[in-house]
Amino acid sequence: MPEPFSFRIAASDGAARCGVISTPHGAVATPAFMPVGTQATVKGLAPESVRASGTDIVLANTYHLMLRPGAERIAMLGGLHRFMNWPHAILTDSGGFQVMSLAKLRKVEKDGVMFRSHLDGAAVSLSPERAIEIQALLGSDIVMQLDECLKLPAPPGEIERAMRLSLAWAERSKRAFEGVPRERALFGIMQGGDDVALRLASARALVDIGFAGYAIGGLAVGEPQEVMLRMVEAVTSVLPADRPRYLMGVGTPADLVEAVARGIDMFDCVLPTRNGRHGLAFTRFGSLNLKNARHADDPRPIDAESSCAAARDYSRAYLHHLLKAGETLGAIVLTTVNLAYYQRLMADMRAAIAAGNFDGFRAASTEIWTRADAIAP
Amino acid sequence: MPEPFSFRIAASDGAARCGVISTPHGAVATPAFMPVGTQATVKGLAPESVRASGTDIVLANTYHLMLRPGAERIAMLGGLHRFMNWPHAILTDSGGFQVMSLAKLRKVEKDGVMFRSHLDGAAVSLSPERAIEIQALLGSDIVMQLDECLKLPAPPGEIERAMRLSLAWAERSKRAFEGVPRERALFGIMQGGDDVALRLASARALVDIGFAGYAIGGLAVGEPQEVMLRMVEAVTSVLPADRPRYLMGVGTPADLVEAVARGIDMFDCVLPTRNGRHGLAFTRFGSLNLKNARHADDPRPIDAESSCAAARDYSRAYLHHLLKAGETLGAIVLTTVNLAYYQRLMADMRAAIAAGNFDGFRAASTEIWTRADAIAP
Numbered sequence: 153m154p155e156p157f158s159f160r161i162a163a164s165d166g167a168a169r170c171g172v173i174s175t176p177h178g179a180v181a182t183p184a185f186m187p188v189g190t191q192a193t194v195k196g197l198a199p200e201s202v203r204a205s206g207t208d209i210v211l212a213n214t215y216h217l218m219l220r221p222g223a224e225r226i227a228m229l230g231g232l233h234r235f236m237n238w239p240h241a242i243l244t245d246s247g248g249f250q251v252m253s254l255a256k257l258r259k260v261e262k263d264g265v266m267f268r269s270h271l272d273g274a275a276v277s278l279s280p281e282r283a284i285e286i287q288a289l290l291g292s293d294i295v296m297q298l299d300e301c302l303k304l305p306a307p308p309g310e311i312e313r314a315m316r317l318s319l320a321w322a323e324r325s326k327r328a329f330e331g332v333p334r335e336r337a338l339f340g341i342m343q344g345g346d347d348v349a350l351r352l353a354s355a356r357a358l359v360d361i362g363f364a365g366y367a368i369g370g371l372a373v374g375e376p377q378e379v380m381l382r383m384v385e386a387v388t389s390v391l392p393a394d395r396p397r398y399l400m401g402v403g404t405p406a407d408l409v410e411a412v413a414r415g416i417d418m419f420d421c422v423l424p425t426r427n428g429r430h431g432l433a434f435t436r437f438g439s440l441n442l443k444n445a446r447h448a449d450d451p452r453p454i455d456a457e458s459s460c461a462a463a464r465d466y467s468r469a470y471l472h473h474l475l476k477a478g479e480t481l482g483a484i485v486l487t488t489v490n491l492a493y494y495q496r497l498m499a500d501m502r503a504a505i506a507a508g509n510f511d512g513f514r515a516a517s518t519e520i521w522t523r524a525d526a527i528a529p
Numbered sequence: 530m531p532e533p534f535s536f537r538i539a540a541s542d543g544a545a546r547c548g549v550i551s552t553p554h555g556a557v558a559t560p561a562f563m564p565v566g567t568q569a570t571v572k573g574l575a576p577e578s579v580r581a582s583g584t585d586i587v588l589a590n591t592y593h594l595m596l597r598p599g600a601e602r603i604a605m606l607g608g609l610h611r612f613m614n615w616p617h618a619i620l621t622d623s624g625g626f627q628v629m630s631l632a633k634l635r636k637v638e639k640d641g642v643m644f645r646s647h648l649d650g651a652a653v654s655l656s657p658e659r660a661i662e663i664q665a666l667l668g669s670d671i672v673m674q675l676d677e678c679l680k681l682p683a684p685p686g687e688i689e690r691a692m693r694l695s696l697a698w699a700e701r702s703k704r705a706f707e708g709v710p711r712e713r714a715l716f717g718i719m720q721g722g723d724d725v726a727l728r729l730a731s732a733r734a735l736v737d738i739g740f741a742g743y744a745i746g747g748l749a750v751g752e753p754q755e756v757m758l759r760m761v762e763a764v765t766s767v768l769p770a771d772r773p774r775y776l777m778g779v780g781t782p783a784d785l786v787e788a789v790a791r792g793i794d795m796f797d798c799v800l801p802t803r804n805g806r807h808g809l810a811f812t813r814f815g816s817l818n819l820k821n822a823r824h825a826d827d828p829r830p831i832d833a834e835s836s837c838a839a840a841r842d843y844s845r846a847y848l849h850h851l852l853k854a855g856e857t858l859g860a861i862v863l864t865t866v867n868l869a870y871y872q873r874l875m876a877d878m879r880a881a882i883a884a885g886n887f888d889g890f891r892a893a894s895t896e897i898w899t900r901a902d903a904i905a906p
Contacts, residue, residue, distance in 0.1 A: 191851075229844060230828065234844075235847050449605065469598070469602070469606050470613065472598075477597060481570045484861075
């Protein structure tokens with residue numbers, strides 16, 4: 153029997169907490185960062201490299217996988233874990249975000265959303281029930297409800313309409329999830345844009361329905377960090393303490409620290425992987441753009457003291473050369489370095505919370521980043 | 530003191546021989562296959578993955594590295610081994626082949642070749658002396674003379690002119706090499722196209738000059754395998770037995786076996802890496818085009834019995850998906866699989882020669898490949 157989903161808080165420090173999510177595919181130490189494996193692969197890395205970075209759980213995209221290679225095909229091949237050779241935990245989003253950002257000619261109705269595939273223009277429909285069915289076929293450990301995610305800024309009426317629709321879909325998702333193996337978990341998604349009252353209404357209604365975890369959607373879509381954090385503070389005040397809280401699509405290292413300070417347990421973001429492919433390295437001392445000509449003759453590694461071999465083994469000059477020459481190894485090394493940096497940051501936050509020193513850690517990190525931004529080119 | 534270059538034959542079986550080349554950066558078991566690291570990286574693989582495939586030595590391209598990032602820059606950064614984080618042996622070609630195939634507006638004269646860079650059109654000149662100087666700056670363990678390499682078919686007069694010019698450059702290269710640290714090695718390159726008499730004349734003249742090893746250039750440029758093997762047979766009859774013989778730019782698995790049968794010790798070729806990037810897997814049972822739709826639902830790995838984890842860990846369906854989706858991991862896995870296959874083939878040949886059973890190994894391999902070609906789609 154696979155281990156059923158559960159969440160245990162091991163220690164708290166202010167609003168920050170650290171703990172463990174148990175899933176049918178292993179434990180996830182929280183606060184947790186989930187690398188994004190859009191098309192059933194974390195771009196450029198073999199699964200053993202993703203694991204070596206300290207990753208317990210990856211996110212995969214329902215929208216992409218339903219279109220290619222197809223959820224039924226993955227199920228027939230033994231499920232997503234076997235398909236992508238990742239035996240650890242997987243969370244799948246519901247497809248809602250990509251339907252809004254990638255699909256063509258979409259039409260949102262009460263029953264669900266109709267759209268045309270960005271790959272071949274084929275007409276596809278996605279309902280709350282179908283989103284659950286697809287994720288059940290994939291075999292995800294954590295399943296997300298279908299929601300409607302708006303770009304900000306948006307008119308208040310639009311924000312409220314999308315929030316209410318997402319709540320109706322949340323109820324239908326919960327009913328549809330009754331047919332899914334019990335050891336897996338369903339998370340509800342809060343909406344409400346940048347409106348505290350709507351966010352609170354969304355959170356309270358979701359808690360009334362009852363979910364294994366609660367996600368904050370519709371943020372990190374262009375609003376200032378301060379707005380995002382205000383929304384996080386508002387909803388965490390009404391969410392049950394014993395359920396994981398997931399801030400979707402966030403963020404920069406500073407975003408992660410500030411959100412953990414406000415009680416967030418889970419994150420996903422393309423930043424470490426996408427920025428790595430584009431030549432940007434995250435380091436303890438701020439970020440480095442290795443495409444910059446000033447690195448061409450620099451024999452120093454990215455970080456000689458890093459516990460990540462990729463950050464120690466290659467000179468900045470070599471990485472600059474690889475990026476200029478368009479060689480894949482440049483993207484691979486920087487993706488590895490960035491993922492290791494993000495997971496190290498999460499581990500450091502967990503240790504600081506357990507030691508009751510999260511405020512000290514947060515202040516020290518903020519100070520280093522502020523200084524780095526001042527000296528970085 | 531680094532180990533000086535040397536070559537020791539451990540066993541012979543017919544014309545085939547196995548042995549060890551010692552270099553300042555470690556031993557190379559022969560017959561040896563050298564993966565191509567054009568721009569100071571074997572495309573898509575970290576150096577530890579290249580090493581894990583069983584690789585003792587890689588080839589890097591003088592032409593590419595002299596243009597970007599520049600030989601003087603690499604020397605200032607501690608040499609090519611440190612630059613590309615590859616502490617094992619490196620052979621560099623002389624740039625002659627790429628000047629002919631990539632550069633624009635080239636002009637071959639007695640003194641050397643003038644050309645325009647394919648990167649930015651800058652005017653560059655390369656002489657036999659400069660080719661040695663560049664390779665000395667890179668710190669290559671095995672240095673190749675500058676030669677003129679023609680595409681076949683070519684007019685007989687042209688073939689003889691290029692062969693004589695390459696011989697004159699061989700003499701100048703040997704003199705220029707006197708200033709290079711003694712533990713490194715210089716190889717001469719035979720030319721002569723598909724003309725046995727010219728090939729013999731080229732080989733004899735090179736032996737008179739005297740080199741640490743002898744390379745056969747200007748083959749695998751479009752001629753039939755039978756022609757290539759006839760040239761190999763001709764020159765090996767006059768080459769000294771105690772020096773390594775290197776067949777440049779070759780080849781398919783069958784080419785390697787047939788050339789080893791004729792006394793060749795070293796090879797380089799882009800096939801395993803380039804074909805991997807294009808979706809083709811070499812296996813013990815022939816090659817597989819993973820882009821082919823027939824693999825879309827195939828749960829089998831490339832080779833369940835392979836000693837290479839990448840050949841066992843991923844289904845053909847998953848690799849097909851990665852290739853269709855343009856995901857880098859597909860190219861990485863197939864490059865890994867192909868390099869492991871090539872190095873396993875070399876190891877099997879070495880073992881068969883040591884056991885005095887090379888003919889049996891060759892016949893069995895040929896039979897399997899013939900059958901695979903008949904059943905492969």
